[in-house]
Amino acid sequence: MIESYIDVKVAAELTGEHVSTIRRKATESKYISKSIQDAGAGRGGLKLQILVSSLPMDAQLKFLEKCKNFQNDEISATSMEEEITIDIDMAAYKEKFGDEGMKEFIDKYELVQRALEIELTAKGNKTYLWGELAKNNGVSKRNLDRWVKGFKEFGAKALMKKIDRSNKGKTSSTCQAAKIMLFQMRLDKSIKRRETVCFKRVLEYAESIEGQKACDNCIFREGSEARKHAQEDGLEFAECDMKNKNGLKISRSIATLSRIFKNEIPEEVLHYVFKGRKAWEAKYMHKATREKPHIINEVWFGDHHVLDVFIKDKDGKIVKPWLTAWYDAASGCMVGWCLNTNPNSQTIAEAFSYGVCEKKDFPFYGLPAMVYTDNGKDYRSHAFEGGNIVEKSYGKGMPFNIETDGILKELGIENTHAQAYHGWAKPIERWFGTFAGNYVRELPGWCGNNPKERPEGYDKELKKLVKEDKILTMEELRDWFIKVLNEYHNIPHSGYGGRKPIDIYTEGEKARYDKPSWAVLSILKMEFTERTITTQGITFDNKLYWNKELADRHLINKKVKIRYNRENKDTIIVIHEGKFICAANVKENLKMVREDEDKVAEHIAGQRRQEREVKAKIAQLTGKPAPKELKKSKSNILTGDISEKDKGNVTSIEHEKAMKAYEEAIEGNKKKAADEAGIVDQKFLRTGEEILKKVMNK
Template sequence: MVTWLTTADVAELYGVTERTIQRRITKGTFDGKVKETIGAKNKKAYMIDLSSLSLDKQKQYLLSKGEERAELIEDEVQKDEGNLEEEYTLGELREIHGEAFEEKLEEALKKKEAVLKFISLGHGEKTSGVKAICKEYGFSQRALYRYRKTYDEYGFVGLIKKPRKDKGESRLPDEAIRFIRGCYLQPMRPKITHVVKMYRKKAEKMGWAQVSKDTIYREIEKIPEPEKCLAFEGERAYNAKYMPCITRTYDDLMVNEYWVDDGHTLAIWTPEDGKIKRYTMSAWMDMRTRAMVGWCIARNSNSQVIAAALRSSIIRYGLPGTCYMDNGKDYKSGYLNADTKEEFFRGYEGIFKALDIKTSFAIPFNAKAKPIERFFETFSSELSRYLVGFCGESIEERPHNISKKEILIQGLSILDVSKFIEGYMESYNNSPHSSLGGKTPMEVMKEVDLIRHDMPTEEELDMLMLRAEVKTISSSGIKKFGIYYWDDKLIPHFGKSCVVRYDPNNIGELYVYVDGKLTCKAENKELMSMNATEEDMKRWGKLKAEAKRATKEAIKAYEVRQDEVRRYMLEDYVDEETLNNMLTPRNKEVVNKAKVVRMNKHTAKGKEKKEFDTEIENNKGFEFFEKLGEEFLQAK
């Protein structure tokens, strides 16, 4: 089973002339593995055994000429085809193994070379020779004898590893496979050796085959990666890596129909007050044009920063139809959205509702849900990376030569960083985008219709952007920041809920909204001092009296008496006489002879005492109380 090559074939392999190969034959270069033949015109020619060439030349020949020689090798194989389950030609093996064919071929050539050395061993050399060959090629003696037998029966092609007929199929029953995979797919990530141990215990009970650990390893390797991800890393990782994604198109949207927002921590170290800071940017993008419509930088992300970025966007490009946002607490705060139904019905709507902007929230923990994420990657790559102070989006990206001490001295201030960002945003909005067919966001914005044409004034916008909170109006006013705020217009609304809006930079006043209408501007209430003057007391006395009078008049205006309410509720339970006795006391003398004597300025006794008090002699006052006592005893 020798593959014979012509001198022309060998010359092509070595890149020399055919005459050079003939001279090497005469010098015995090919170890005598040459035979003479009759060539053209009855001249002597030579054939060279392929195995006499170096391994790299054998491999080169089989890869380049293997298809042409396939029939010859196939003929050799067919000699004892009954002993082989299924035979393949060299060409078929090339197709089956694909990219791995070259590696399989190289392995077969090494086996062949070892076998030929084994065959050439003389009498008495086998014991030591076999050991030397096995050590040289890394084969076991058992493997070498098996390769020799295969080569004798099937030739070189027999040494190329064949694909198994049952490849991909398991010898285990389905329930055993399910048990193996179920044991492995646990959050604590069991070791495969432990799964083998568990399988063997289970197999003994169930009567399954006691297979080798390699078989169990192979079953575990077949587990799909999505299953491993979900079992080991959880739903969040699975959603990000393997959850099927919907590819959205934005070409059918109108300008400002959808704005999307997200926060981004700048990968820039900024010096401030002797410390290194990393600021956060909140930015809004119009999904139809991909334009960055507004942004705001702050030390930390919060709902007020998001609102400030929204305000700048509205002033520049108008009102959006829907705001598409993350699920974070900042976006769902009461400042932007009413936290609860109770707050909503008490008159607090939040900025989005007040501006008639719809809201939509992305799928939680889904990084692919917001297209603005790609913008931040581009932003960091094209701008942040080249600014002084770039510290990398992660530790791995951090420049090795960056120094906090140097940044404190020569780093960019946040004002300088803002200027660079402003310039970048302008450039980005006026650069062609492949997703827009080569047009710029600004060009598309001019071509496509707006979703809304209404627009608040800056004053109205500023008022709505104030911080807001639901409060209760008490008789002391409205308590906020640990102090009370007051305005006389609050008096008719004691006990009511209201919405207060305020500027965090000016806490001296609150804008108070009752039933959705601006009622007053309450100011920081002046607390009554222990050294308050009589005029102060009189002023507050009048204010309290007025508040009480207004409250009494409001109750009286309802024109429903207490006795009426009682009569309506009790008339079904007792007769009218009993009800009248309860509502109108029969013995009025009992009331007139009450033990407590009222002596305020409106009663007769009070006026009588006042006359005694005006006398110069203090004893008169005692005489008055003696007289009261005598009258009381006589009544007894």
């Protein structure tokens, strides 16, 4: 039994009865009472107090809950300023376990209180005294330990038998209007309040004057103006089931409020509000299951991916490399790829061209019917995609206009873009994840995709690897990647019925069998722009380009299209009206004084030749004989190796001419640079010999 005595006012608060009713029941001996001396009390200085154990069980439990909430403080028997609430279904408990069950609970409580008193006063013999206490009350020491531990953590409710509440899912201590306020504060993503802050704010409002009058115009109160307006707007709210409350009602228990948040706000909702739609889509949104294509090269998926490893680039800098790749959906093979340090539209074109051509290390080749990419600017670039996305271009062939914009448009390939921020829609993303987890993390210099993944002392270890020259170069990374790809393609995959990706690719039917020559691919993967030819040549990238064909074909002041390689802009390809004109090199400027006589003579000869051709055209137009002709005077991007035998089965004369001239111009630049270097060496040699002779003569 609970032997505590409490003030009549407190007893009234616990039972919900009036003070006069408590006094009457005490007089009728329905409640056990006693009178104590109190100088400040009336009735001759006597004050009436009520024995807690004589009160109804629900009142006793409220008292116990109060004891639990303030178990570390002294409890006043004369006042309880806090509103007493207890989230226990007493009716259901009594209905299931009866008076015996209620008495068993009270006995447990008293036993636990006595054990706690022993814990406070005992000096080194608590275990013995607890054992004696348990023995004298007919319970085991183990059960007593468990009850005390539960009471310390959860209060008096830990001593009750577990039952399913009749109002499970509802909280009788918090009204619906208070819950709405809690949820509004919790789901305000602009502030991101913690649960405890929401609880404090709503509790402060409930205790304010406005909170005490909240029921007067509550949307859950039948007949209120707010409810009428809500119904006029087509909104429906359940009627408040707390008929007798006055003001906003909220539980004073943090545990109860936490349970409300947990039970009524799904984790998915919190994820959407605080982490955004993109994160929610990736983790929670239902995804459609897609059937893999069955035809090889029917669909290629393309994307960039940064490798979480530090390597040494061609300039000796320590960088994280990127992989631009094309993945065949039907076989799971990585058909085209390009290692680089700056992913862009050019690396996309390089990887794509490598995927199309025949290769030394892999059996993958041929054009895809369709490519599937994200919405990045590189994949939407005019150079790669072309003017308009080609619709259903299967089997249309290739127009082969050297002036056509875009690789995909030129090759008749359909292009589909994933929705923005829907990377999970591309299976190549899963391949990147497998590749990073199974292979990249084994490399020296691996750094993880965030600093938290890096081992302790990583920076020091990285400096050591660099100093000992154990970090990979770009060329070494390429050789390693080729080896890894061959290993991956020869492993049976469960997602493909236990078959090897390489077997699926080589044995399957292909979507297309037309294959452009390397000359066509080389020209198409170049970037392009338009320029007007001036009397000095073509101005591009702050340089002047020239080839005598520009004057010979009378293209001065004409608009032309030029194609160029971003990694080597020493030579450009010039196209006019769909025809290849020439490969132009960077023009050398003549010195104001002391210029080489041969260069000056060559330039003057070109001017005279241009003049003669103009005169010849005039003569032709005016019907006069042509004048007699005088005698003439004399970059960090790496793919695999392509097959030298790869000639393709479709090409065009213009592309072949352009590529041949371009390669000759490049070789000419190299030879010229070597010759000039040799001339300089000879000058130094001659100078050295002259100095040596003078010294010897002296």
